[in-house]
Amino acid sequence: MADHFNKKVFITGITGFTGMHLEKFFIDQGWSVFGTSFQTSKNKNHFLCDITKKDEIDKIIRDLRPNYIIHTAAISFVGDVNQEQMYTVNIFGTLNLLNAIVESSLDPEKIIIVSSASVYGSSGHTLSEDLCPNPINHYGNSKLAMENMVKAYFSKLNIIITRPFNYTGVGQSLEFLIPKIVSHFKNKKQIIELGNLDVYREFNDVDYLVSCYYKLLLSENNSEIVNICTGRTNTIGEVLFFLEKISNHEIEVKVNPKFIRKNEIKILKGDASKLFSLIGNLSKNYSLEDTLIKMFNSEINK
Numbered sequence: 001m002a003d004h005f006n007k008k009v010f011i012t013g014i015t016g017f018t019g020m021h022l023e024k025f026f027i028d029q030g031w032s033v034f035g036t037s038f039q040t041s042k043n044k045n046h047f048l049c050d051i052t053k054k055d056e057i058d059k060i061i062r063d064l065r066p067n068y069i070i071h072t073a074a075i076s077f078v079g080d081v082n083q084e085q086m087y088t089v090n091i092f093g094t095l096n097l098l099n100a101i102v103e104s105s106l107d108p109e110k111i112i113i114v115s116s117a118s119v120y121g122s123s124g125h126t127l128s129e130d131l132c133p134n135p136i137n138h139y140g141n142s143k144l145a146m147e148n149m150v151k152a153y154f155s156k157l158n159i160i161i162t163r164p165f166n167y168t169g170v171g172q173s174l175e176f177l178i179p180k181i182v183s184h185f186k187n188k189k190q191i192i193e194l195g196n197l198d199v200y201r202e203f204n205d206v207d208y209l210v211s212c213y214y215k216l217l218l219s220e221n222n223s224e225i226v227n228i229c230t231g232r233t234n235t236i237g238e239v240l241f242f243l244e245k246i247s248n249h250e251i252e253v254k255v256n257p258k259f260i261r262k263n264e265i266k267i268l269k270g271d272a273s274k275l276f277s278l279i280g281n282l283s284k285n286y287s288l289e290d291t292l293i294k295m296f297n298s299e300i301n302k
Contacts (some may be wrong), residue, residue, distance in 0.1 A: 010066035013073030051093035129269035169206030195259030215279035229270025
């Protein structure tokens, strides 16, 4: 991959959970890495930018002219109460980026636009890209609307839309389920309050997601929508079991009704066959237990 060294990759939302892991990966691979942050950063390659303000993203794209772009910036927490902001950032922030690229006459080698498996809604099937999306919350709906708008740019730019299923890892906010559970075990808490335990989810490793994005970025494919998944699901009970084994500590679980979401999706499992056909099966290098061990041993999110 030496011919890709010294090329610029531009990551929106670079100081977020996914962006942070992408930045480290690409720096380790020898790339020049730049990105946007919503907050001031001491890193000179991080640009303060509100993507809902087109003039701000215009200037960055014009000046930087990146070879590759990964768009992760979004309102990603499903429980976020500011629904108007969610739609503004997720839809119009994305359109601002794409319009800035087109208007600057930039032709990046590849653009990855990050959507979400939440677009599928509550279907009990193994979810493939051929299914008709049917989101049941504002987050999923904002991402589906974004996808529909992005498709109009397929004829102009080399774009892949990704639909990541649940993933976790070191540095994820304690607002999210797995970091919350890991933190309780790290701190030897006696009780944890959780929502619905009877759900099946993919709990993939953020490092797996990053590896998939890297392979897709360098692939010949474009104008595609691709699940980022493994097709493996676990229950919350299995997460608790692994962490009891890792920590030699038991926690009493109490179900708190306020943590149970309306329209809870019981099973969210992806069909990875399209992904594997494009980049190969990378999932065999990762397991939930290994992910939990990394998170438990990390100094972050104690």
